[in-house]
Amino acid sequence: MKKVSTMTEGGATTTRGVAKTATGAVTIGMDLGDKFHVLRELDAAGRVVGEGRIAATRRALEREFSRRSPVTVAIEAGTHSPWVSRALEGWGHTVIVGNPRKVRAITSSTTKCDDRDAEMLARLARADRALLSPIRHRSEAAQADRAVLKSRDILVRSRTMMILHCRGVAKSFGAPLASYSAESFAVKARQEIPAVLAPALTPVLDSIEDLTRRIRKIDEEIEQACQEKYPETEPLRTIRGVGALTALAYVLTLEEEERFAKSRAVGAYLGLVPRRDQSGESDKQLRITKAGDRLMRRLLVSSAHYILGPFGADSDLRRWGLAKCECGGKNAKKRAVVGVARKLAVLLHRLWRSGEAYDPFHDSRRKEAFREKKERRMGREGDRGARANAVVAAS
Numbered sequence: 209m210k211k212v213s214t215m216t217e218g219g220a221t222t223t224r225g226v227a228k229t230a231t232g233a234v235t236i237g238m239d240l241g242d243k244f245h246v247l248r249e250l251d252a253a254g255r256v257v258g259e260g261r262i263a264a265t266r267r268a269l270e271r272e273f274s275r276r277s278p279v280t281v282a283i284e285a286g287t288h289s290p291w292v293s294r295a296l297e298g299w300g301h302t303v304i305v306g307n308p309r310k311v312r313a314i315t316s317s318t319t320k321c322d323d324r325d326a327e328m329l330a331r332l333a334r335a336d337r338a339l340l341s342p343i344r345h346r347s348e349a350a351q352a353d354r355a356v357l358k359s360r361d362i363l364v365r366s367r368t369m370m371i372l373h374c375r376g377v378a379k380s381f382g383a384p385l386a387s388y389s390a391e392s393f394a395v396k397a398r399q400e401i402p403a404v405l406a407p408a409l410t411p412v413l414d415s416i417e418d419l420t421r422r423i424r425k426i427d428e429e430i431e432q433a434c435q436e437k438y439p440e441t442e443p444l445r446t447i448r449g450v451g452a453l454t455a456l457a458y459v460l461t462l463e464e465e466e467r468f469a470k471s472r473a474v475g476a477y478l479g480l481v482p483r484r485d486q487s488g489e490s491d492k493q494l495r496i497t498k499a500g501d502r503l504m505r506r507l508l509v510s511s512a513h514y515i516l517g518p519f520g521a522d523s524d525l526r527r528w529g530l531a532k533c534e535c536g537g538k539n540a541k542k543r544a545v546v547g548v549a550r551k552l553a554v555l556l557h558r559l560w561r562s563g564e565a566y567d568p569f570h571d572s573r574r575k576e577a578f579r580e581k582k583e584r585r586m587g588r589e590g591d592r593g594a595r596a597n598a599v600v601a602a603s
Contacts, residue, residue: 234279237330239322240264240288246322247272250330259323264288266295274299282333282340284308284325290345304333306340309499346463353433354460357453360426361503364390367419370412374401381405391420430456440465443559446566448521449514450556454507458556461504471557478505480550496546505549512548523568525551 233252238245241264249258262268273281273296281296282304283289293303306329308315313332314325332339346354371393378385381402388396394416401409434441434452441455461478468474475481479499485492498505514520516529525548532544559566567573 234277235330235334236279236281237326237328237333238281238283238292239326239329240283240286240292241322242288245269245288245292246326248323248327248330250327250334254331254334256327261322266291269295270299273301278302280304280333282306282329282337284311284314284329285343285345290348290351293345294348304337304340304342305345306332307343310341311339346460350460350463353437354457356426356429357457357460358503360423360430360453363419363423363426367416367423370416370419374409374412374416377405377409378402391424394420427453440560443563443566444556446559447511447552447555448523449511450552454511455556457504457507458553459560461501462557462560465557465561468557471554471561474553474557475550478508478550478553480505480508480546480553508549508553509545511552512545515548515552516545521568524571525555525568 235250236258237248237250239247243264244261245264245268246261247259248256251257262272269292278300280302283292284306285308289305293305296303311328311332314320314328317324317328329340345351367390371390374393374397375385378397378401381404383400383402383405385397385400394413398410398413431452434445434456438456438459441452441459444450444455444458445452462468462474468477476497477500479497481496483494483497485494512529515523515526516533520526528551529544529548532547533541536543558564
């Protein structure tokens with residue numbers, strides 16, 4: 209990092225560098241890039257005392273930070289931020305990972321560039337780290353296991369695109385294919401496609417078969433991981449509609465059940481609550497935030513569709529969702545699905561944290577017990593009133 213000359217009160221020029229700044233008073237902003245990371249360093253008075261850039265490699269990062277005194281480093285969440293933050297923390301530095309969705313001073317700047325972004329990160333971290341809305345990255349092991357789930361998702365989507373391609377081509381030749389499951393599509397479609405399309409679709413069907421085998425193998429690995437490495441997924445899977453994939457993704461996304469003091473906060477963390485834009489008497493009704501992990505949110509919505517579908521088991525959650533479907537306009541079903549997904553996220557965290565067995569009718573029983581208790585209390589009060597009236601009448 210290049211040293212920056214600063215002017216003292218008496219007019220003399222002093223040269224400040226990275227290694228000469230006071231320990232504990234240094235704040236560094238680092239704008240991460242694919243080829244280079246741009247750095248800006250501030251001293252305790254908020255003056256820029258160091259600037260420069262380093263290659264976006266672990267070796268360059270180690271050369272810059274491994275031997276220096278602990279400092280505070282502010283970065284933005286992105287592709288490189290997980291490994292960069294883990295490396296810096298391993299060398300004893302304090303790392304603040306800012307949420308780019310919340311830092312409008314950077315994303316909405318009219319003079320946005322890497323140098324200004326790095327300096328703004330440093331100034332926000334120096335003033336109040338809460339301004340960066342810090343996030344916490346998951347561990348390296350959890351990130352590696354989640355990579356398996358994301359690879360499966362890519363394979364499934366690739367297979368879906370190939371299946372749709374085969375259906376579209378066959379339909380354009382007047383030979384629409386019947387409805388098959390994705391697992392059996394390649395085998396059964398070979399028997400129906402016209403001979404003229406065999407050269408065009410056979411390679412695609414071969415690829416579909418190969419993808420199906422790979423997806424099945426990953427599913428077996430996920431099942432094994434749930435049983436051996438992540439036994440905490442077992443109570444989550446007692447909810448019908450939540451399988452090994454959803455349960456494992458949930459555990460890996462949250463990583464620690466104690467991360468949230470209240471289970472209700474999980475819905476907001478996964479972006480399943482409405483945006484808020486309230487001012488005075490105006491309080492707009494907006495769409496959900498869609499913050500947080502996209503894959504986890506999609507899996508929860510998929511489970512909600514199953515719970516509300518024809519094969520969903522009867523439960524308080526299903527009854528609540530079906531009631532929401534019946535009220536409202538044309539978007540009632542969509543809102544009900546999102547609502548069930550949010551409640552499911554809260555329920556999964558509650559089961560994980562408490563270790564209790566899943567009771568599909570827990571709310572119904574609790575409300576019934578409360579109603580009976582209220583009736584008994586009112587009955588006792590009525591009996592006391594009747595006895596008091598009898599005493600008054602006798603006197």
